[in-house]
Amino acid sequence: HQKQQLEGVEYSSRFAVALFFPPDVVFTFLWAARYVTGDPCVCYIAADARKRNADGPGRGPSLVVHTSVPFGLKHLERDKDDVQPIILQELNKLLPGLPQPTSIKCQKWRYSQVLTSVPDCPGHMTILHQPPLVCAGDSFIHSNFDGCVESALSVLSVLKASL
Numbered sequence: 001h002q003k004q005q006l007e008g009v010e011y012s013s014r015f016a017v018a019l020f021f022p023p024d025v026v027f028t029f030l031w032a033a034r035y036v037t038g039d040p041c042v043c044y045i046a047a048d049a050r051k052r053n054a055d056g057p058g059r060g061p062s063l064v065v066h067t068s069v070p071f072g073l074k075h076l077e078r079d080k081d082d083v084q085p086i087i088l089q090e091l092n093k094l095l096p097g098l099p100q101p102t103s104i105k106c107q108k109w110r111y112s113q114v115l116t117s118v119p120d121c122p123g124h125m126t127i128l129h130q131p132p133l134v135c136a137g138d139s140f141i142h143s144n145f146d147g148c149v150e151s152a153l154s155v156l157s158v159l160k161a162s163l
Helices: 002-007 068-076 079-095 145-162
Strands: 015-018 033-035 040-046 061-066 103-109 114-116 122-127 133-136
Touching: 002 033, 015 068, 015 079, 040 079, 061 079, 068 079, 079 103, 122 145, 133 145
Parallel strands: none
Antiparallel strands: 015 061, 015 103, 033 040, 040 061, 122 133
Protein backbone atom coordinates (compact mmCIF):
# COMPACT_ATOMS: atom_id res chain seq x y z
CA HIS A 1 0.00 0.00 0.00
CA GLN A 2 2.79 2.46 0.89
CA LYS A 3 4.66 1.72 -2.33
CA GLN A 4 1.55 2.60 -4.36
CA GLN A 5 1.12 5.82 -2.39
CA LEU A 6 4.73 6.81 -3.01
CA GLU A 7 4.47 5.99 -6.71
CA GLY A 8 1.44 8.30 -6.89
CA VAL A 9 3.45 11.39 -5.92
CA GLU A 10 3.73 13.74 -8.91
CA TYR A 11 6.25 16.52 -9.39
CA SER A 12 6.46 19.62 -11.52
CA SER A 13 9.54 20.19 -13.64
CA ARG A 14 11.24 23.38 -14.73
CA PHE A 15 14.54 24.84 -15.76
CA ALA A 16 16.58 27.41 -13.87
CA VAL A 17 19.21 29.67 -15.38
CA ALA A 18 21.76 31.71 -13.43
CA LEU A 19 23.47 34.61 -15.17
CA PHE A 20 26.60 36.16 -13.65
CA PHE A 21 27.68 39.68 -14.58
CA PRO A 22 30.90 41.69 -14.20
CA PRO A 23 31.31 43.83 -11.04
CA ASP A 24 30.74 47.09 -12.92
CA VAL A 25 27.22 46.10 -14.05
CA VAL A 26 24.34 47.88 -12.34
CA PHE A 27 20.82 46.69 -13.10
CA THR A 28 18.40 49.42 -14.15
CA PHE A 29 15.43 47.81 -12.40
CA LEU A 30 14.89 48.31 -8.66
CA TRP A 31 13.16 45.09 -7.64
CA ALA A 32 14.95 42.15 -6.02
CA ALA A 33 12.61 39.47 -7.32
CA ARG A 34 9.43 39.26 -9.31
CA TYR A 35 6.96 36.73 -10.57
CA VAL A 36 6.17 37.00 -14.26
CA THR A 37 2.60 36.42 -15.39
CA GLY A 38 1.44 35.70 -18.91
CA ASP A 39 4.82 34.57 -20.26
CA PRO A 40 4.88 31.03 -21.70
CA CYS A 41 8.48 30.47 -20.62
CA VAL A 42 9.65 32.58 -17.67
CA CYS A 43 7.74 32.68 -14.38
CA TYR A 44 10.27 34.10 -11.91
CA ILE A 45 13.31 36.39 -12.01
CA ALA A 46 15.49 37.36 -9.07
CA ALA A 47 18.46 39.68 -8.75
CA ASP A 48 19.99 37.08 -6.49
CA ALA A 49 22.46 39.07 -4.36
CA ARG A 50 19.91 41.88 -3.96
CA LYS A 51 17.27 39.37 -2.88
CA ARG A 52 19.63 37.97 -0.23
CA ASN A 53 20.86 41.46 0.72
CA ALA A 54 24.37 40.28 -0.24
CA ASP A 55 25.41 43.03 -2.65
CA GLY A 56 29.04 43.80 -2.14
CA PRO A 57 32.01 45.60 -3.67
CA GLY A 58 33.98 43.60 -6.20
CA ARG A 59 31.14 41.18 -6.78
CA GLY A 60 29.10 41.34 -9.92
CA PRO A 61 25.34 40.97 -9.78
CA SER A 62 23.57 37.80 -10.79
CA LEU A 63 20.12 36.89 -12.04
CA VAL A 64 18.25 33.67 -11.41
CA VAL A 65 15.47 32.78 -13.82
CA HIS A 66 12.92 29.98 -13.35
CA THR A 67 10.76 28.69 -16.16
CA SER A 68 7.08 27.91 -15.86
CA VAL A 69 5.99 24.35 -15.16
CA PRO A 70 4.29 23.93 -18.57
CA PHE A 71 7.50 25.07 -20.31
CA GLY A 72 9.56 22.72 -18.12
CA LEU A 73 7.33 19.74 -18.85
CA LYS A 74 7.27 20.50 -22.58
CA HIS A 75 11.08 20.59 -22.81
CA LEU A 76 11.93 18.12 -20.03
CA GLU A 77 13.55 15.50 -22.25
CA ARG A 78 15.60 18.04 -24.22
CA ASP A 79 19.21 18.76 -23.36
CA LYS A 80 19.55 21.83 -21.13
CA ASP A 81 22.04 23.32 -23.60
CA ASP A 82 19.32 23.27 -26.27
CA VAL A 83 16.77 24.90 -23.96
CA GLN A 84 19.03 27.62 -22.54
CA PRO A 85 18.90 29.85 -25.68
CA ILE A 86 15.09 29.77 -25.63
CA ILE A 87 15.05 30.92 -21.99
CA LEU A 88 17.61 33.65 -22.66
CA GLN A 89 15.62 34.91 -25.65
CA GLU A 90 12.49 35.20 -23.48
CA LEU A 91 14.47 36.86 -20.69
CA ASN A 92 15.81 39.47 -23.12
CA LYS A 93 12.23 40.24 -24.18
CA LEU A 94 11.29 40.77 -20.53
CA LEU A 95 14.44 42.74 -19.68
CA PRO A 96 15.55 44.46 -22.89
CA GLY A 97 19.05 45.90 -22.75
CA LEU A 98 20.27 43.38 -20.21
CA PRO A 99 24.11 43.45 -20.23
CA GLN A 100 26.11 40.48 -21.49
CA PRO A 101 26.80 38.02 -18.65
CA THR A 102 30.31 36.68 -18.05
CA SER A 103 28.93 33.20 -17.40
CA ILE A 104 25.66 31.32 -17.52
CA LYS A 105 24.61 28.14 -15.74
CA CYS A 106 21.48 26.28 -16.85
CA GLN A 107 19.97 23.58 -14.67
CA LYS A 108 17.24 21.07 -15.49
CA TRP A 109 15.08 20.71 -12.41
CA ARG A 110 13.25 17.43 -13.04
CA TYR A 111 11.70 17.32 -9.56
CA SER A 112 10.95 20.94 -8.81
CA GLN A 113 7.88 20.92 -6.56
CA VAL A 114 5.32 18.39 -5.49
CA LEU A 115 2.10 18.66 -7.49
CA THR A 116 0.35 15.68 -5.90
CA SER A 117 1.48 14.58 -2.45
CA VAL A 118 0.70 11.32 -0.65
CA PRO A 119 -3.01 11.61 0.24
CA ASP A 120 -4.15 11.85 3.85
CA CYS A 121 -0.61 12.02 5.16
CA PRO A 122 0.27 13.95 8.35
CA GLY A 123 3.62 15.13 6.95
CA HIS A 124 5.49 11.86 7.21
CA MET A 125 5.20 8.14 6.47
CA THR A 126 6.49 5.53 8.88
CA ILE A 127 8.06 2.74 6.86
CA LEU A 128 9.51 0.77 9.78
CA HIS A 129 8.81 1.15 13.51
CA GLN A 130 11.96 -0.54 14.87
CA PRO A 131 14.43 0.75 14.10
CA PRO A 132 12.49 3.85 13.12
CA LEU A 133 12.51 4.59 9.40
CA VAL A 134 10.39 7.64 8.64
CA CYS A 135 10.04 9.44 5.30
CA ALA A 136 9.34 13.15 5.42
CA GLY A 137 9.23 16.22 3.21
CA ASP A 138 6.79 18.06 1.01
CA SER A 139 5.78 14.82 -0.73
CA PHE A 140 3.93 13.97 2.48
CA ILE A 141 2.02 17.20 3.02
CA HIS A 142 2.18 20.12 0.53
CA SER A 143 4.90 21.84 -1.43
CA ASN A 144 5.81 25.13 0.18
CA PHE A 145 7.88 26.28 3.11
CA ASP A 146 5.04 25.79 5.60
CA GLY A 147 4.60 22.21 4.34
CA CYS A 148 8.28 21.48 4.89
CA VAL A 149 8.12 22.88 8.44
CA GLU A 150 4.94 20.90 9.21
CA SER A 151 6.59 17.75 7.86
CA ALA A 152 9.71 18.30 9.97
CA LEU A 153 7.63 18.83 13.10
CA SER A 154 5.57 15.71 12.44
CA VAL A 155 8.63 13.51 11.95
CA LEU A 156 10.19 15.03 15.07
CA SER A 157 7.18 13.98 17.13
CA VAL A 158 7.35 10.44 15.71
CA LEU A 159 11.06 10.13 16.45
CA LYS A 160 10.69 11.59 19.97
CA ALA A 161 7.91 9.09 20.70
CA SER A 162 10.15 6.19 19.59
CA LEU A 163 12.94 7.10 22.06
